[in-house]
Amino acid sequence: MSQHKKHTFTTVLWLIGTTKDLLAPLALASVFSCLTRLISLSIYVLAGTGLVKVLGLHELERLQSLGWGWLVGLIFVLGLAKGALRYLEQYVGHRVAFLSLARLRRRMYAAFERQAPFSAASKNSGSLLARATSDIDKVEVFFAHTLPPAVSAVVVSALATWGTWIEFGEQPALILLGAYLLVGVVIPAVGVRRLRANASTTATVRGTQNQLFTEAMAGVEVLHSFHGGNKTLQKLRASNLEANAAALGTGKITAVRATLTQLIMWGGLLALFIVLGTAGQLGALVVVACAFITSFEAVRTVDGFILGLQDSLASARRLHATDTYKPTITDPANAVALPESGELKIQDLGISYGPNSVVQGVDLQLQPGEMVALVGASGSGKSSVAAALVRAIDYTGTISFGDVDITTASLDELRQKIILVSQESLIVRGTVRDNLLLGRQGITDEQLISVLEELGLGDWLTGQKSGLDTRLGDRATRLSGGQRQRLALARALIRKPAVLIMDESSSALDAASEHLVLQAVERRRLQGMSVVMISHRLATAGQAQLTMVIDNGVVAESGRAAELLAREDSLFSQMAIREVDQILLG
Ligand SMILES: Nc1ncnc2c1ncn2[C@@H]1O[C@H](COP(=O)(O)OP(=O)(O)OP(=O)(O)O)[C@@H](O)[C@H]1O
Numbered sequence: 344m345s346q347h348k349k350h351t352f353t354t355v356l357w358l359i360g361t362t363k364d365l366l367a368p369l370a371l372a373s374v375f376s377c378l379t380r381l382i383s384l385s386i387y388v389l390a391g392t393g394l395v396k397v398l399g400l401h402e403l404e405r406l407q408s409l410g411w412g413w414l415v416g417l418i419f420v421l422g423l424a425k426g427a428l429r430y431l432e433q434y435v436g437h438r439v440a441f442l443s444l445a446r447l448r449r450r451m452y453a454a455f456e457r458q459a460p461f462s463a464a465s466k467n468s469g470s471l472l473a474r475a476t477s478d479i480d481k482v483e484v485f486f487a488h489t490l491p492p493a494v495s496a497v498v499v500s501a502l503a504t505w506g507t508w509i510e511f512g513e514q515p516a517l518i519l520l521g522a523y524l525l526v527g528v529v530i531p532a533v534g535v536r537r538l539r540a541n542a543s544t545t546a547t548v549r550g551t552q553n554q555l556f557t558e559a560m561a562g563v564e565v566l567h568s569f570h571g572g573n574k575t576l577q578k579l580r581a582s583n584l585e586a587n588a589a590a591l592g593t594g595k596i597t598a599v600r601a602t603l604t605q606l607i608m609w610g611g612l613l614a615l616f617i618v619l620g621t622a623g624q625l626g627a628l629v630v631v632a633c634a635f636i637t638s639f640e641a642v643r644t645v646d647g648f649i650l651g652l653q654d655s656l657a658s659a660r661r662l663h664a665t666d667t668y669k670p671t672i673t674d675p676a677n678a679v680a681l682p683e684s685g686e687l688k689i690q691d692l693g694i695s696y697g698p699n700s701v702v703q704g705v706d707l708q709l710q711p712g713e714m715v716a717l718v719g720a721s722g723s724g725k726s727s728v729a730a731a732l733v734r735a736i737d738y739t740g741t742i743s744f745g746d747v748d749i750t751t752a753s754l755d756e757l758r759q760k761i762i763l764v765s766q767e768s769l770i771v772r773g774t775v776r777d778n779l780l781l782g783r784q785g786i787t788d789e790q791l792i793s794v795l796e797e798l799g800l801g802d803w804l805t806g807q808k809s810g811l812d813t814r815l816g817d818r819a820t821r822l823s824g825g826q827r828q829r830l831a832l833a834r835a836l837i838r839k840p841a842v843l844i845m846d847e848s849s850s851a852l853d854a855a856s857e858h859l860v861l862q863a864v865e866r867r868r869l870q871g872m873s874v875v876m877i878s879h880r881l882a883t884a885g886q887a888q889l890t891m892v893i894d895n896g897v898v899a900e901s902g903r904a905a906e907l908l909a910r911e912d913s914l915f916s917q918m919a920i921r922e923v924d925q926i927l928l929g
Pocket residue numbers: 465696701719720721722723724725726727728
């Protein structure tokens with residue numbers, strides 16, 4: 344089996360596996376589809392028989408013996424049955440499709456969550472979006488339009504061939520069989536590789552376009568200011584050209600297939616005419632032609648759904664890859680509980696991104712109620728240390744909290760006890776309350792309002808008509824950078840973490856607001872919360888019991904800020920002098 348076929352086979356097995364319990368209704372939908380097609384076939388054959396009667400073509404004694412009453416009655420009953428079955432087929436088929444889609448969406452969300460935050464963020468966000476939305480919708484084709492038509496194509500063509508053989512002999516039956524094989528097997532293979540390649544190009548282009556749109560929407564101001572809009576348009580045009588080329592290629596192959604299909608149908612009818620017509624069996628010709636035309640329609644759909652299937656499988660392959668992606672940061676099999684409070688200890692911490700080692704040999708011991716300030720040049724590795732503390736990235740060495748290695752605790756519990764607030768503040772679509780709680784229960788509105796007031800957002804909240812019910816996340820209520828940062832901090836503080844890591848999380852605040860924030864943090868520190876503070880403003884180190892200067896991924900100096908300042912040659916002193924110079928020299 345070729346690699347591609349193996350891959351497709353695994354993808355199909357995975358799709359079926361994810362929706363195993365839907366297979367029974369899917370089989371039912373196939374039965375309904377078969378019956379509908381068979382009833383169509385019977386109606387056409389009966390109508391053909393009627394025509395034979397009218398024309399007085401007497402060679403079909405068995406069919407001729409059917410009286411007019413029976414003929415019309417049967418057609419009427421079969422017509423009603425066909426309507427009912429078609430309804431059931433559509434109902435069951437679409438129910439299966441939508442249930443399976445809902446399930447896939449949940450599964451994809453869980454897969455993204457497993458990979459979040461860092462691996463997902465580093466992936467192509469647009470293609471993630473495509474996977475989460477259009478790819479899942481495309482897979483509907485697999486469930487709703489694949490199995491039932493495929494099964495009915497086989498059953499209907501087999502029965503039509505068999506019936507023709509029994510009733511009218513071998514030659515017309517072989518003509519039917521030949522036409523079915525050509526249209527159901529040979530035609531779908533025409534240009535299949537090209538179609539597969541086009542489907543995969545289209546899926547990739549869709550991902551790129553989603554990414555471009557997401558970036559453009561998220562950063563529309565930046566794009567405007569830097570005239571980046573034109574560049575985005577150029578990229579969109581380029582991806583459109585690629586998509587158009589793929590669509591054109593698919594269109595050409597589809598046209599060739601449609602032409603060949605028509606030729607096969609008319610060729611089949613001509614062959615029947617030659618075989619039956621020239622032998623004077625005009626009655627047989629009418630009935631077989633009716634049977635052929637209806638059953639041909641059932642088999643012809645194979646070509647159509649194979650086209651959709653290529654697209655659907657290309658999407659399913661991407662979903663499968665996301666679902667089976669093994670995150671490196673996982674929950675331990677038997678999670679150890681973390682204590683309510685304890686010492687945060689880092690030993691010989693090392694962090695690498697691929698081959699680049701960015702942090703080496705960092706040690707730290709932080710008692711409950713202590714604050715450490717991590718300072719250092721941009722790119723020195725501070726945020727990487729912060730990310731390791733919540734296991735957002737892989738690291739070497741040991742990090743423990745209250746003597747429990749954090750890799751032995753559940754990720755959920757770890758991220759409840761040690762909370763990282765970074766510079767980027769996520770605001771989700773929803774109310775202020777939703778944004779603070781993010782699903783957390785057992786926190787009252789009074790507690791939320793009190794934290795917001797502590798952080799200097801009280802006036803802002805009072806100014807909002809709906810208070811905590813004010814909706815955020817769209818353009819209706821735009822928050823300033825500083826307001827967003829304080830909301831993100833409030834989200835952390837209401838959770839009462841044992842360790843709070845602030846990674847430039849007050850960088851957008853003015854001095855007065857930052858002072859309020861630091862006071863709120865200080866109050867909690869005095870109650871036992873440990874704080875890891877990362878800030879470019881050296882003044883924040885004044886509050887810390889320990890200041891660590893990180894230089895090129897290693898701890899270059901550590902001690903109290905005042906001690907480091909007292910040493911003129913210390914890196915900290917030099918950084919402080921630069922900061923003061925900037926103020927004095929402007
Ligand atoms: N996801 C990533 N993939 C690859 N390299 C990364 C990644 N994140 C950070 N780095 C690199 O690791 C190094 C340390 O980055 P880090 O963000 O930890 O520094 P920092 O001291 O926090 O910088 P800043 O003060 O500018 O926030 C940098 O060279 C950066 O380019």
